Amino acid sequence: MRHIISVLMxxxxxxxxxxxxxxxxxxxxxxxxxxxxxxxxxxxxxxxTTVGDERTIEQITKQLNKLIxxxxxxxxxxxxHIERELMLVKVRATGAQxxxxxxxxxxxxxxxxxxxxxxxxxxxxxxxxxLDAFLEAVGDAAVLEVVRSGVSGVxxxxxxxxx
Amino acid sequence: MEMLSGGEMVARALEDEGVEFIFGYxxxxxxxxxxxxxxxxxxPHILVRHEQAATHxxxxxxxxxxxxxxxxxxSGPGATNAITGIATAYMDSIPMVVLSGQVQxxxxxxxxxxxxxMVGISRPIVKHSFLVKKTEDIPSTIKKAFYxxxxxxxxxxxxxxxxxxxxxxxxxxxxxxxxxKLRSYTPANRGHAGQIKKAxxxxxxxxxxxxxxxxxVVQGGGSELLTALARELNYxxxxxxxxxxxxxxxxxxxxxxxxMHGTYEANNAMHHxxxxxxxxxxxxxxxxxxxxxxxxxxxxxHIDIDPTTIAKTIDVDIPIVGPVESxxxxxxxxxxxxxxxxxxxxxxxxxxxxxQQIDEWRExxxxxxSPRYDLDSGFIKPQxxxxxxxxxxxxxxxxxxxVGQHQMFAAQYYRFNQPRRWINSGGLGxxxxxxxxxxxxxxxFPDADVACVTGEGSIQMCIQELSTCTQYKVPVKIINxxxxxxxxxxxxxxxxxxxxxxxxxxxxxLPDFIKLAEAYGHVGIKVEKLDDLEDAMKExxxxxDRLVFMDIYVDRHEHVYPxxxxxxxxxxxxxxxxxxxx
Ligand SMILES: Cc1ncc(C[n+]2csc(CCOP(=O)(O)OP(=O)(O)O)c2C)c(N)n1
Ligand SMILES: [Mg+2]
Numbered sequence: 227m228r229h230i231i232s233v234l235m236x237x238x239x240x241x242x243x244x245x246x247x248x249x250x251x252x253x254x255x256x257x258x259x260x261x262x263x264x265x266x267x268x269x270x271x272x273x274x275t276t277v278g279d280e281r282t283i284e285q286i287t288k289q290l291n292k293l294i295x296x297x298x299x300x301x302x303x304x305x306x307h308i309e310r311e312l313m314l315v316k317v318r319a320t321g322a323q324x325x326x327x328x329x330x331x332x333x334x335x336x337x338x339x340x341x342x343x344x345x346x347x348x349x350x351x352x353x354x355x356x357l358d359a360f361l362e363a364v365g366d367a368a369v370l371e372v373v374r375s376g377v378s379g380v381x382x383x384x385x386x387x388x389x
Numbered sequence: 390m391e392m393l394s395g396g397e398m399v400a401r402a403l404e405d406e407g408v409e410f411i412f413g414y415x416x417x418x419x420x421x422x423x424x425x426x427x428x429x430x431x432x433p434h435i436l437v438r439h440e441q442a443a444t445h446x447x448x449x450x451x452x453x454x455x456x457x458x459x460x461x462x463x464s465g466p467g468a469t470n471a472i473t474g475i476a477t478a479y480m481d482s483i484p485m486v487v488l489s490g491q492v493q494x495x496x497x498x499x500x501x502x503x504x505x506x507m508v509g510i511s512r513p514i515v516k517h518s519f520l521v522k523k524t525e526d527i528p529s530t531i532k533k534a535f536y537x538x539x540x541x542x543x544x545x546x547x548x549x550x551x552x553x554x555x556x557x558x559x560x561x562x563x564x565x566x567x568x569x570k571l572r573s574y575t576p577a578n579r580g581h582a583g584q585i586k587k588a589x590x591x592x593x594x595x596x597x598x599x600x601x602x603x604x605x606v607v608q609g610g611g612s613e614l615l616t617a618l619a620r621e622l623n624y625x626x627x628x629x630x631x632x633x634x635x636x637x638x639x640x641x642x643x644x645x646x647x648x649m650h651g652t653y654e655a656n657n658a659m660h661h662x663x664x665x666x667x668x669x670x671x672x673x674x675x676x677x678x679x680x681x682x683x684x685x686x687x688x689x690x691h692i693d694i695d696p697t698t699i700a701k702t703i704d705v706d707i708p709i710v711g712p713v714e715s716x717x718x719x720x721x722x723x724x725x726x727x728x729x730x731x732x733x734x735x736x737x738x739x740x741x742x743x744x745q746q747i748d749e750w751r752e753x754x755x756x757x758x759s760p761r762y763d764l765d766s767g768f769i770k771p772q773x774x775x776x777x778x779x780x781x782x783x784x785x786x787x788x789x790x791x792v793g794q795h796q797m798f799a800a801q802y803y804r805f806n807q808p809r810r811w812i813n814s815g816g817l818g819x820x821x822x823x824x825x826x827x828x829x830x831x832x833x834f835p836d837a838d839v840a841c842v843t844g845e846g847s848i849q850m851c852i853q854e855l856s857t858c859t860q861y862k863v864p865v866k867i868i869n870x871x872x873x874x875x876x877x878x879x880x881x882x883x884x885x886x887x888x889x890x891x892x893x894x895x896x897x898x899l900p901d902f903i904k905l906a907e908a909y910g911h912v913g914i915k916v917e918k919l920d921d922l923e924d925a926m927k928e929x930x931x932x933x934d935r936l937v938f939m940d941i942y943v944d945r946h947e948h949v950y951p952x953x954x955x956x957x958x959x960x961x962x963x964x965x966x967x968x969x970x971x
Binding site: 235236239240244247251281284285292295296297389 | 513516517518573695697700704
């Protein structure tokens with residue numbers, strides 16, 4: 227199953243390489259990863275998605291927790307949560323395609339953020355599934371470049387991941 | 390206010406930390422530190438002949454004393470030479486602090502002379518690591534390194550120090566922190582009360598129990614409590630390779646080592662048990678044999694300080710995360726209370742028939758019941774060499790070992806009654822470990838007998854340390870079980886490759902070890918006949934202040950048994966001799 231693991235860790239040089247190294251060292255896979263400092267600049271928030279059976283996921287969370295730089299973590303998929311990913315897509319947009327792509331973008335509640343004579347740059351946010359669906363709707367032929375942020379997420383309701 | 394240079398801070402911090410020995414080797418990037426150590430003269434430094442040996446010596450010191458071993462090496466090749474020893478310590482959870490020099494800060498990343506990314510290279514084999522950026526950070530970083538290395542599940546910590554921040558002319562205020570706290574690091578200090586209660590309940594109702602304890606009991610100071618608990622219950626105990634000495638090896642309740650070369654009775658007791666109490670052990674693949682055939686009828690209680698060891702390879706029923714010492718003391722108390730209230734516990738009748746079964750296994754195939762090797766071969770059997778060592782040292786020596794058949798024979802036939810006496814590279818299986826480790830032990834315990842059981846293959850991996858032993862007068866005894874082969878490799882080739890000895894033979898290239906020992910100023914004793922063995926061994930140990938290299942010619946074709954049948958075997962599936970299977 228796919229899991230979203232959200233990690234609060236020391237904003238120190240080397241911390242990220244320890245997390246990434248752990249995954250390659252122990253043969254776990256990372257599907258997506260994003261990381262940035264939080265409102266407390268001494269902490270970074272790292273979110274990763276991974277796939278594995280129950281035992282693997284348990285090991286992953288335990289091994290992550292064992293890293294000295296990791297302060298706290300949560301497997302968001304264990305409870306109700308919100309997941310978002312940002313995608314920037316450059317698509318070929320000429321002639322009749324221009325209107326078609328605009329329509330499709332609207333349906334997915336995306337925005338056109340840059341316009342060229344033959345290309346649009348689009349921004350779409352949503353779950354990873356939604357972004358996949360959008361790409362499928364637009365079709366491979368039109369897509370020139372895709373940049374995805376990787377999944378980030380938070381738990382629903384009162385629950386927070388903080389010190 | 391005390392103003393010190395970075396180099397002085399390192400020297401001073403080690404002194405403030407109470408470090409007894411530094412094992413190291415100098416080079417460009419650590420010269421400021423070496424000069425500061427030279428000038429202060431407070432912490433003795435042992436100059437090894439290869440950085441790998443510095444890590445093994447610090448490791449041996451740590452295993453024997455329980456204190457943190459300290460290593461100091463230069464950047465580049467000095468640092469990379471230390472890697473094998475760091476990995477060795479990591480696999481066996483040994484507290485160690487490795488200080489490595491680094492090129493000057495402004496050169497980092499430029500492929501400067503003797504630059505290597507030590508933090509990067511060592512990352513998968515350290516508990517944690519630091520690259521120190523500022524002189525002012527040296528004391529607190531060293532403090533953190535010692536704290537991390539020695540607390541929780543111990544392990545090696547690397548502190549990489551760029552040369553420029555140790556510059557003798559740049560002085561800063563020196564304050565060595567009394568304590569450190571890391572918000573992201575909080576090792577458990579007690580086991581969960583509810584889990585312990587459940588565990589005691591299960592344990593007391595067992596009909597065929599076995600206690601399986603590992604290196605965590607030795608490291609975590611849990612031996613006495615384990616012994617008390619096992620005796621209170623009259624339950625059988627088996628130890629892992631790393632756990633030997635955690636329970637008295639000559640005790641009636643001791644079944645010997647378990648696993649790939651474990652005893653018949655230990656492996657069978659595990660396989661047929663209904664409750665396993667695993668303490669400070671990690672269900673290593675050399676213990677379990679095929680995981681899905683592991684102990685099919687057992688419920689498992691697992692105590693460990695490190696949550697990642699729990700349910701890593703084998704699912705357990707009652708996990709308890711905590712230091713073995715506190716968990717065992719909680720358990721022992723509850724066991725005593727429960728037994729006092731309910732005299733029917735534990736089930737004595739069930740236990741009696743369990744012991745009967747175990748004794749039968751012992752009689753039929755146990756290595757301690759009667760010799761399982763050929764007594765009339767005309768050769769010195771390696772087992773006999775270890776038995777002789779055991780007798781001559783009255784079971785009280787510190788025994789380090791290298792890796793191979795000799796290691797397994799030592800583990801099987803030297804019966805350790807105390808923890809921290811058996812010092813070997815269990816997890817990584819590092820040939821070359823034995824001699825430098827023995828140096829570290831002997832320096833810590835100058836009056837004790839320290840024997841390094843080795844093979845003619847392994848000893849050559851760190852033989853240069855004979856010179857260190859000369860310089861510092863470290864009179865260890867080297868017990869070289871010379872079978873003229875990479876014996877353990879040959880054994881596998883005999884068993885699985887129809888005796889094709891691919892690169893496990895040396896032709897006639899072995900050195901004359903006696904002359905070699907003598908060249909370094911030591912004593913060499915060659916033993917070729919069984920009749921001479923005991924007297925020669927006695928002579929070696931009577932030479933208290935000399936390093937003696939005993940070159941013992943043992944049967945070249947002996948195998949280590951029992952041996953798990955793999956792949957697809959269970960705990961109880963073993964070869965018992967070259968022709969006999971369980
Ligand atoms: C550094 C290293 N390289 C290779 C091995 C693989 N290995 C395990 S045992 C062994 C043979 C050891 O030979 P020797 O020291 O003579 O011991 P014996 O088995 O003959 O008693 C080898 C090569 C190892 N454990 N460590
Ligand atoms: Mg050999």
